[in-house]
Amino acid sequence: MMRARKNIVVLKFGGTSVGDVRKIGKVADRVIKTRNEGKDVVVVVSAMGDTTDRLIEIAGKVTCNPSRREMDMLMSTGEQLSSSILAMAVQERGYGCVSLTGSQAGILTDEFYSNARILNIRADRISKELKEDKIVVVAGFQGINAEGDITTLGRGGSDTTAVALAVALKADYCEIYTDVGGIYSTDPNLVRKAVKMHSLSYDETLELASSGARVLHTRAVEFAKKNNVVLHVRSSFNNDEGTWVMNERDIDMKMEKPVITGVTSDTDQVKISIFELEDKPGEAARLFGKFSDNNINIDLIVQNVSEKGLAAISFTIKPGDLSIAREVLKELEQEHAVIDTEVAKISIVGAGMQAHPGIAAGMFGILADRGINIEMISTSPIRISCIIRKSRVKDAVRALHSGFDIK
Numbered sequence: 001m002m003r004a005r006k007n008i009v010v011l012k013f014g015g016t017s018v019g020d021v022r023k024i025g026k027v028a029d030r031v032i033k034t035r036n037e038g039k040d041v042v043v044v045v046s047a048m049g050d051t052t053d054r055l056i057e058i059a060g061k062v063t064c065n066p067s068r069r070e071m072d073m074l075m076s077t078g079e080q081l082s083s084s085i086l087a088m089a090v091q092e093r094g095y096g097c098v099s100l101t102g103s104q105a106g107i108l109t110d111e112f113y114s115n116a117r118i119l120n121i122r123a124d125r126i127s128k129e130l131k132e133d134k135i136v137v138v139a140g141f142q143g144i145n146a147e148g149d150i151t152t153l154g155r156g157g158s159d160t161t162a163v164a165l166a167v168a169l170k171a172d173y174c175e176i177y178t179d180v181g182g183i184y185s186t187d188p189n190l191v192r193k194a195v196k197m198h199s200l201s202y203d204e205t206l207e208l209a210s211s212g213a214r215v216l217h218t219r220a221v222e223f224a225k226k227n228n229v230v231l232h233v234r235s236s237f238n239n240d241e242g243t244w245v246m247n248e249r250d251i252d253m254k255m256e257k258p259v260i261t262g263v264t265s266d267t268d269q270v271k272i273s274i275f276e277l278e279d280k281p282g283e284a285a286r287l288f289g290k291f292s293d294n295n296i297n298i299d300l301i302v303q304n305v306s307e308k309g310l311a312a313i314s315f316t317i318k319p320g321d322l323s324i325a326r327e328v329l330k331e332l333e334q335e336h337a338v339i340d341t342e343v344a345k346i347s348i349v350g351a352g353m354q355a356h357p358g359i360a361a362g363m364f365g366i367l368a369d370r371g372i373n374i375e376m377i378s379t380s381p382i383r384i385s386c387i388i389r390k391s392r393v394k395d396a397v398r399a400l401h402s403g404f405d406i407k
């Protein structure tokens with residue numbers, strides 16, 4: 001039966017939220033409830049629990065250097081499993097429902113396996129299913145490239161699927177259901193006193209996400225910001241209001257903003273140091289150009305004072321890019337680069353720091369008091385990040401959270 005189109009909403013459920021069949025049943029109930037409120041519902045799901053990690057482990061038993069194409073083929077199956085089971089659970093409750101892979105949902109990406117970017121969404125199939133009165137469940141984290149091969153969007157990428165679909169379908173809003181109550185001042189699983197935020201600007205959320213608060217995929221926030229999609233990050237285990245992510249100007253400014261909004265940590269960091277780079281124009285461009293050609297993201301960079309015409313550069317990348325980075329270093333004849341996997345990044349984020357001098361000094365002082373050595377520093381107008389030893393991360397996060405008295 002065809003019917004008039006209603007307002008569309010996109011609901012995304014993370015791995016823990018669909019962790020077992022009972023939880024998938026609860027998700028089905030929630031989806032149907034939204035549907036009965038008169039909405040057209042598009043659902044995006046992650047893989048069940050730690051399925052993606054288990055799939056990666058299986059590949060690791062066969063080879064330590066798997067083809068990226070095959071890895072994406074493998075990893076995309078996690079979301080196919082959860083989406084089809086959720087569709088069955090919804091059907092079982094008497095509602096029309098269809099599950100779609102990323103490819104069936106029309107999600108077209110670039111060619112970079114394991115970290116592909118969404119280029120375009122052809123949403124006609126989803127629109128057709130909605131018009132036929134069905135709830136549509138889309139497998140998150142995946143798309144298809146111009147060759148017709150399956151790609152994945154990077155760890156945590158189902159958030160990006162959800163926001164991109166919300167944009168393509170002109171949805172009213174996008175809800176991200178997860179295993180915590182919203183976005184907190186720091187990881188609530190690490191610091192008990194972490195404070196849940198009512199609302200956050202896109203810019204602050206972007207800094208929090210890109211510096212390690214894994215509650216939202218960075219590219220999801222970029223998409224939301226660019227297209228003005230309001231996000232509501234909330235718990236899938238209760239009905240409490242979560243955190244709203246929106247334009248700074250739409251946030252209720254009556255509430256006094258703290259100087260520091262959040263503290264983040266990221267243990268997914270590898271530091272590479274190159275000691276003998278010629279100190280002449282174009283060398284850094286050549287070096288980092290090669291990394292960018294291979295789709296390797298560089299995070300922090302520090303160049304040391306040159307001695308005898310040679311410069312030393314240290315930079316950080318993600319561990320997942322390490323094997324390709326080794327090949328790039330070989331091509332650049334930099335096989336003697338020092339690779340350090342025992343580092344981590346900690347950051348403080350807050351729009352208020354622009355108007356308050358002394359925040360960096362405060363951060364370094366708190367770390368110094370704990371005897372935590374700072375190896376690299378980088379800043380943005382609303383963030384300060386330091387690379388430290390991985391073994392000191394929890395210590396550092398707790399000290400900064402209490403040192404800045406975040407309430």
Ligand code: ADP
Pocket residue numbers: 013014015016017046156177178179180182183184185186187188189208212213214215216262
């Ligand atoms: P999902 O599977 O729902 O996508 P994730 O594991 O990707 O969930 O993200 C949720 C987790 O993010 C939480 O369990 C929490 O430990 C972690 N996290 C880190 N920093 C924050 C933060 N500032 N606010 C909320 N959660 C955070």
Ligand code: ASP
Pocket residue numbers: 014015046047052053078140141154155156157158159
């Ligand atoms: N299942 C994928 C992961 O574990 C994508 C996601 O959960 O968003 O990274």
Ligand code: MG
Pocket residue numbers: 014156159214215216217
């Ligand atoms: Mg996630």
